[in-house]
Amino acid sequence: MSRTIKGGESFVLFPVGKKRFALAAGAVTELAKPDRLQSFPQTTRLLAGVLLRRGRIVPVCDVAPLLVGPDAPARKFFLIANRNFGPSKEWTAVPVTGECELVNAELLPVTGKLPKYVTGLLSLADEIVEVLDLDLLNAAEGAA
């Protein structure tokens, strides 16, 4: 499903529990069905394991506990987005709890005290959605 606000940019809205967040659509590669999360010992914060997607090993970055706390409901899908590592990019799978939505909306500046990984806000008909920067989000958690 998608909707348009004249003159805006494209974002992918994704639910985590009762709240929705957004990523710039340009950073999103695909929404994947539930897949087999494979885990092995590692110590990186937020990383839950890896997925195998078309022969590529994709790290899974579970941001739900950071965004909505430890009681986030079961994640149903994986939103696959690009993360920047210097000049190159790498796929990262973000578990989400429901269907995603593509919207075209104006990015509003952050107001109030929000984490640095919130880079803007979307004012939709019935909600304000925080737009996230995955790189800053991981950096913030890594520094915690």
Add this chain to the structure above:
Amino acid sequence: MILFSVGGTTFAISAAAVEEIRGVSGLVPLRTGYLHAKFSKFKYKLERDGRTYFVVDSNAHFHILPTRHDRLLMLRNRPAAILVDAIDRMTEISSLQALPRAFNGEERIWYRGLAVLKDAVVPVVDPDSFLTKAESTVLNAASGKVSIARGAVAG
């Protein structure tokens, strides 16, 4: 590659890095309590052919809960052996993928990369990560050849 399991996870190690696979008899407890906490993974030593092998508890190495160890992987050209739960099998791995850069913790030291075996992702361990030269020096000293002040080596 040799596939082995620890705590329910399957790992791979280059067969060329393994001198011998044996049972866990003959291990002598190693007292490392007065050394830096990172030495707590060295639980035993094994004397063999005039050489001392320091035995690594792989659960402690990977920071996972204890499990029952039934096999010992003695590493080639290193004075180290690894306690593991079981040996799975030997297999060929055609390609090794780099660890995704999203991983930025100790796993970057532990693993040479990741391999895919029938839709399963298997971490390929770096044999050098179990015992560094610095750790070997400290453990040799701690074994009685040289006295070491408490906390002298923490890095």
